[in-house]
Structures are given as C-alpha cells and as structure tokens.
Amino acid sequence: MKRNLIRHVAGTVMIALVAGALLVGCDAKPAGDAEMKFINVEKVLVESGLVQQEQAHLKAVNENLHKGMQLAENSYANFPAEKVEAARQADKNVIAQQWEVQQNAARIVVMKALKTASDTYRSEKKIAVIMPMQAAVSVAPELDVTADLTQKLKTAKVDFGKVPEIILKTAENPAGKTGSK
Template sequence: MKRNLMRQMTGAVIAVMVAGTLLVGCDAKQAGEVEMKFINVEKVALDSGLVKQEQAYLKAVNENLHKGLQLAEKNYATLPADKVAAARQADKKIIAQQWQGQQRAARQVVLAAVKQATDAYRTEKKIAAIMPMQTAVSVAPELDVTADLTTKLNATKLDFGKVPEITVKAADTAKPAVAAK
C-alpha cells in the first residue's frame, strides 16, 4: 500500500515537472534572440539635452545662493566685530549645504527621466533588461539602444521644482542670517 502511494506520488511529481517544462518552453524565445540591451546613461543624458536643462537650473540656483550671501554681508555691518567671522562661516555652511542638496536633487530628476524612458522602451520592445554600458566589458553594436533612448528623450522637459529663494533674517549673533525656502 505504501509502495503504491509512493509510486502514485512519484508519478504525479514527474507529470507536474514535465508539464511545467513544456509550459515554460512555450514562452521561450527563439535561439539567437536577445533579451538584454545596453545603454550609455551619460551619453543619453548629455545628447538628449537633459544635462543642459540640469545645468540651466543649477545656474539659476547658484545665482540665487550668491545673492543670498551678498544680502547676508549687509547684515554683518550691524554685528559686533568678534561675531562677524562666525556669522559669515555659518552662512557659507548653509549655502554650501543647500548647493549640494540642489545638485543631488537635480541629478536625481535627470536619472529618473532616463529610467522612466528606459522602462517604457523596455516594456514596448519586450526586452528583459537594459543594463548600463559601463557594466559590460564588450557589447555588440546591435545591443546598444543609446541612440533610440536619446531620441525618445529629446523632447522631454524636466521639472526640477522651484529655484530656492534665499532670505536674510535680522542680525542675530546666535543664528545664521541666511535661510533657504
């Protein structure tokens, strides 16, 4: 009885495995079809104009940050002489942190646009994966989809958000004068 049960179980397992193998084979790609493509992310971002948009945004941010420092300089005239250096250093630190944060955020907007376009292209073309060219040692030219994605992103207008506004608070020896909004 136990042997019959074992034979039936073994037969059932084998039948399931054979059926699974056959079903997997139905959806398999033909020999020679490629499921992976490659992209040069930096080239796409540069050639599509996304980097130019990022640079324009960061230029506006930088200008506003420098205006903020200039406004803060006017506040230093009302501070005691021994507090000016500390206030200047605190303001410069805030401006530097704001600048670094804006640079990171802008780069994330660019990369998100590239990723979104890449995901859409991968889905549309039924590609299993699109990898960065930099991870490959050697790639056949027909696997490079950089030009296709550059074309796809040419008309993309990025939204980096609002350029931060710099305000200057009244002179206070305990706190920095500069604040970003």
C-alpha cells in the same frame, strides 16, 4: 565635479541593473532571443539635453545662493565685529549644504527621467533589461539602444521644481519666510 557625479550615478545605476539582470537570468528564454540591451548613460544624458537642462537649473540655483550670500554679507554691518567671522562661516556652511542638496536633487530628477524613458522603451520593445555600457566588456552594435533612448528624451522637459531663495531673518520677518514666493 559634474563628470564625477555622472560617473557616480552611472555606477549606482549599473549595480542596480546588474543585480536585476542576475535575477532576470533565472527566467531566461532560449539562446538567440536578445532580452538585454545596452545604453551609454553619459552619452544619452548629454546628447538628449538632460544635462543641459540640469546645468541651466543649477546655474539659477547658484545665482540665488550667491544673492543670498550677498544679503548675508550686507547684514554683517549690524553685527558686533567679534561675531562677523562666525556668522560669515555659518552662512557659508549653510550655502554649501544647500548647493550640495540642490545638485543631488537635480541629478535624481535627471536620472528619474532616464529611468522612466528606459522603462517605457523596455516595455514597448519587450526587453527584459537595459544595462549601462559600462557594465559590459563588449557589446554587439545591435544591442546598443543609446540612439533610440537619446531620441526619445530629446523632447523631454524636466521639472526641477522651484529655485530656492535665501531670505534673511529680520525684526519684521523673524522666520525668514517670504509671502507667496
């Protein structure tokens, strides 16, 4: 699933970069001046540690969502028997939606870190465009900047924000909110 998500995001990035490359091509310099470089997006994300940071964050999210589901399960003892299954299904749907939102948000943060590093590298090296390897049929080795961007991102610490907490509504806490958490 994570691999499919990486491929999906890489495909989206590829389409945007191809469109940008087509626009940049109108302003091309004489032949021989390499203005385009390539990266293996998946390799950069894995080897730089960004995917590991994403996985660690998502593990914490998943643990909190599981705790939330357990809280909900415990609260069913107070429900009439005929309403337990409907409440359980509603809670499962909320947890599944929150999981999907958190996965997408984490991937966006990771891709933003890659884009920021790529933009900085591109500006420093005076490169017109950096394309994903998947957009090319063949690439000369000197046009591959995967190793450079991987090295640049190895020290990057990504901020995914707070891990969501599931709080049940109670008579004392009707909105289901926590104090300062």
